[in-house]
Amino acid sequence: MNELEHxxxxxxxxxxxxxxxxxxxxxxxxxxxxDFFLKPGEVCRTLSFQRSGLARFYIDDGDQEVTQWISGKDGFVTDLSGLIFNLPSRSHIQALTDSDFYTIQQQDYVRLGERLPQWHHLEKLFIARCFLFMEQRIFSLLSMKAEERYHWLFNLNPELFNQVPLQYLASMMGMTPETLSRIRKKQTSLS
Incomplete structure (x- = not known):
C-alpha cells in the first residue's frame, strides 16, 4: 500500500x-x-493531496495580501467552488516550498460517483470535514484572543512556525506581525 492508498x-x-x-x-x-497551483479568475479543476512541501492560500486586494491558510503534508489542496460548482477562484494558491502532490482531475473525480456507489457518501463526509474545519477557523478568528489563536495554530501544526515567514502566519491568524512577534517572545521567555 503506497502513501496515497494509506x-x-x-x-x-x-x-x-x-x-x-x-x-x-x-x-x-x-x-x-x-509556482502557482491556482490564480484568481481561474477555475480549479483538480483536487490534490499534498505529499510534501507547503502551499499558501491567499487573497491580494491590491493593498495587502491576506493569508487564508497554509497547507502542508497530508492536507488537501483545491478550491471547492471551482471543483464542485465550476466557479472562478478568488484566491491564489502558491507553493511556498518545492511541493509534491497526488492529483485527481475534476472529470475523474466526477466519474468516481458513477463507478462507486458509496462515493457520494464519502464526498459528503469530505466536504463536511472541510466545512467543520472552516467553521473552527472562523470561530477562532472571531472569538479567541490573539494569544489563544497563536496557541491553537501552534498546537495544530508547530512546524509551520519554523518554515513559514512570520508575516504569513500573522495574517492567517488575523494579527499584525508585531503582535505575533510579541506573543512568540513571551512564549519563549516562559519556556
Whole structure:
C-alpha cells in the first residue's frame, strides 16, 4: 500500500478494490517554490493531496495580501467552488516550498460517483470535514484572543512556525506581525 492508498484508507475508511479504484485516478504532480497551483479568475479543476512541501492560500486586494491558510503534508489542496460548482477562484494558491502532490482531475473525480456507489457518501463526509474545519477557523478568528489563536495554530501544526515567514502566519491568524512577534517572545521567555 503506497502513501496515497494509506491516506485514502485512513481518511475515508476504504480498503481493497474501492480504495485502489480511487487511488488509480490520482497522478503525481510537482510545483517548484513560487509556482502557482491556482490564480484568481481561474477555475480549479483538480483536487490534490499534498505529499510534501507547503502551499499558501491567499487573497491580494491590491493593498495587502491576506493569508487564508497554509497547507502542508497530508492536507488537501483545491478550491471547492471551482471543483464542485465550476466557479472562478478568488484566491491564489502558491507553493511556498518545492511541493509534491497526488492529483485527481475534476472529470475523474466526477466519474468516481458513477463507478462507486458509496462515493457520494464519502464526498459528503469530505466536504463536511472541510466545512467543520472552516467553521473552527472562523470561530477562532472571531472569538479567541490573539494569544489563544497563536496557541491553537501552534498546537495544530508547530512546524509551520519554523518554515513559514512570520508575516504569513500573522495574517492567517488575523494579527499584525508585531503582535505575533510579541506573543512568540513571551512564549519563549516562559519556556
Amino acid at each position: 491516506y485514502i484508507s485512513t481518511y475515508f475508511g476504504l480498503t481493497g478494490s474501492d480504495m485502489q479504484e480511487i487511488a488509480s485516478h490520482f497522478s503525481q504532480t510537482k510545483l517548484k517554490k513560487g
